[in-house]
Amino acid sequence: MTSNKDVVLDHVSIRFGAYTAVDNAFLTIKGGEFFSFLGPSGCGKTTLLRCVSGFVDPTEGRVLIGGKDMRDVSPNKRPTALIFQNLALFPLMSVAENIAFPLEVRGVGRKERRKRADELLDMIALPGTGDKKVHELSGGQRQRVAIARALAVEPDILLLDEPLSALDLKLRQHMRTELRAIQQRVGLTFIYITHDQGEALTMSDRVAVMNTGVIEQVDAPEAVYNRPKTAFVASFVGENNALSGKIASAESGYAALETPAGLLHGVAAGGRHYKPGDACILFVRPERLMLARDNDSVNRIVGTLEKEEFEGNIRIAHVRIGNAMIRISRVNDGLSAPLAPGENVTLAFSPDNATVLPVSSMAEVDA
Amino acid sequence: MSGSSKSTGGGLFAIGYSLLFFAFLFGPLIIMTITAFNSSSFPRITPWECFTTDWFGALIRDQRLMSGLSTSVGIGIGVVAISVPLGLAGALALSEVSPRLRTALYSVLIIPILVPGVVLGISTIVFWGSVGRLFGGDHGGIFYNGTFLTLAGQVTFIAAYAMLVFIARLQRFDPTLTEAALDLGATPGQAFRKILMPFLGPAIGSAAFMALLASFENYNTTVFTILSGNTFTTALASKVRLGTDPSLSALAVIIIAVTLIGAMINEAHNRRQELLRTGRASRSRLYTNPVTRWLTHPAGIGIILLGCAAALVYAGSEHDSRACRADLIEQKRAVQERLLQEQRQRIEEQKRLQQPSATTPPQPSNNPSPFGGAFSPGGLAPGAAPAPAPSTNPSPFGGAFNPSALAPEAAPAPTPVPSANPSPFGNAFNPGSLQPKP
DSSP, X not given: OOOTTOEEEEEEEEEETXXXXXXXXXXXXXXXXXXEEEOOTTSSHHHHHHHHHTSSOOSEEEEEETTEEOTTOOGGGSSEEEEOTTOOOOTTSBHHHHHHHHHHTTTOOHHHHHHXXXXXXXXXXXXXXXXXXXXXXXXXXXXXXXXXXXHHTOOSEEEEESTTTTSOHHHHHHHHHHHHHHHHHHTOEEEEEESOHHHHHHHOSEEEEEETTEEEEEEOHHHHHHSOSSHHHHHHSSOOEEEEEEEEXXXXXXXXXXXXXXXXXXXXXXXXXXXXXXXEEEEEOGGGOEEOOSSOOSEEEEEEEEEEEEOSSEEEEEEEETTEEEEEEEEOOSSSOOOOTTOEEEEEEOGGGEEXXXXXXXXXXXX | OOHHHHHHTOHHHHHHHHHHXXXXXXXXXXXXXXXXXXXXXXXXXSSOOOBOOHHHHXXXXXXXXXXXXXXXXXXXXXXXXXXXXXXXXXXXXXXXXXXXXXXXXXHHHHHHHHSOHHHHHHHHHHHHHHHHHHTTOOTTSGGGOHHHHHHHHHHHHHHHHHHHHHHHHHTTOOHHHXXXXXXXXXXXXXXXXXXXXXXXXXXXXXXXXXXXXXXXXXXXXXXXXXXXXXXXXXXXXXXXXXXXXXXXXXXXXXXXXXXXXHHHHHHXXXXXXXXXXXXXXXXXXXXXXXXXXXXHSHHHHHHHHHHHHHHHHXXXXXXXXXXXXHHHHHHHHHHHHHHHHHHHHHHHHHHHHHOTTOOOOOOOSSOOOTTTTTTSGGGXXXXXXXXXXXXXXXXXXXXXXXXXXXXXXXXXXXXXXXXXXXXXXXXXXXXXXXXXXX
């Protein structure tokens, strides 16, 4: 069943000369979904967004909105509204004029425009600011005005291009919940572009992780974090420890990896079948590592504590194992004592908490 | 004392230099302004003759200059109407093309500014002349019309000026604003009208103003393209060539006044905008008081300044310097006459030296002496002695040396004075004059 708020990227590739910005993107965004594209800058996510809004034509493939092919449909005819990274509020217009601009160009009368603008200002909790100039508003207020302006068109799909990146941390966190609340209230499809995994994970129904033009994984936030399908996703989303080595054995969804830190066991991601000798990486998150007290754990790593950083709610211990550094985070629960540098520590983790992934597509990642 | 001026040692020097610099900049303008009000028929300050406003009248009565002015205004408006849209189109085209093409196009479009105006003027005539021949037009046709040629010639480089203004403004334009407008449902035309044009508004204003000025003051190109006609500038130039008079200073005064009024209104506008923009308006005392708020509004200042100017013009038109100038002519005539008399005197002196025996005959009461009767013995008479007052004194000194002028009015002559006393001694020796008053 397709609603007119569905967006389908049907094998979309976008090339600029020899450079491929988006490579064969294929996915369906369901109507009313909060969908995020997450990736480092330059991964092609903004190009993809501009393709949906109509400013860039796909070199190959089709963009379908509500089942209709959008080729030859100009941006002003598409049922999309884009919120730009710099918001692109019109500086010479008042707040109300900005919000009413989409109505003005559609020939709505002045009184009706003003009424609608005031309604939208009420919705974004900025009543009475209609006559202010844009530069008189704070960053967060401008943000909300941009959203109101986009909603004035009554679009089917709202596209957001890193709209929170210019805000400070507190405001950003506040706007996350606000955006999510607005989305649930208006029931539109939100397509959200960000390089900030926190934003993507907290707000989205589903996340597509992109790297160098390729969509590496499309999943719910939990799945992206807990069950990464590629080495890039594992290292880009959240903190992760990577230990590379060769497969020693693989059976029934688990794989054993011969690493400098010893033989370690993890889940073979996505049910992959590895052969002994395959070059792989074992990923284990800092919060899934534990200080071992007994010797019955399958995965044990022995190393030397270099330093421990105190971050308030957690402590992050840096443990040297040969040439590799492993981070382990411990909750500051008032029971555990700080560790002393130079101390020998033994780390343990369950095989279910580790993921074994092939080396490929590991490029350009600082894990 | 502040350390900075001490350490650089430039305080006094800087002030002195600034004063000199301002004198250098504004000295000519000030002197020019003063000469406009001197009645001397050559523009100069010294000798100061009479305060006059007649040169403004002379300026307005100058047919050639005034017809040139109307031609110039017409051409200026035409140049603005053509070169502003042309320049805007050029700037928009440049902002759309690829960077490499842009560099090439930019150099091509900027060439008319670099080419000397004289060359532009001549080539305009040659080009449109051949176009005229191509279409078989005769010499009365548009391609041989001075106004048309000047318009064409000036637009070639003024459009490039306008383009530069627009390019500078467009570089500050955020193209995502246009994209946002399109995305929100505006057609490309609407996006241009409602987003780009308002942004370019100030640039359109300054480009138009600059085009008008450039057209108005242009000489090098216009002097060729105007053919047998005249613009204000060419008329002015030929007037200077034939010999100048202070009506040109009067023109300068008008131009300076118009510029100053414009600059002050503009400054008031800018300050007001700044106040409103920064939101300090509500805190400024000027803006909370309705009277001063009106007075500092650009329109208020404009009305006040124009009112002052109108009052000055009215006062100037009422001012009549004829009396002063008549006086002056009279004085000049007197000086001439005095010089003439002195010369005559000298000649007579010489004659007398040649004939020492000859005594000067007693002077008649009609004293032709250049000394106005100063040597007349009657002049030595005590004040009480009434001297015969000649009714018609031809002396250039206006009777100042007339003996009777020295007589106190309170002392009337005790004896009836004959109206025409033949004595050269003015009755000084008349015994009756020594009689005490009864």
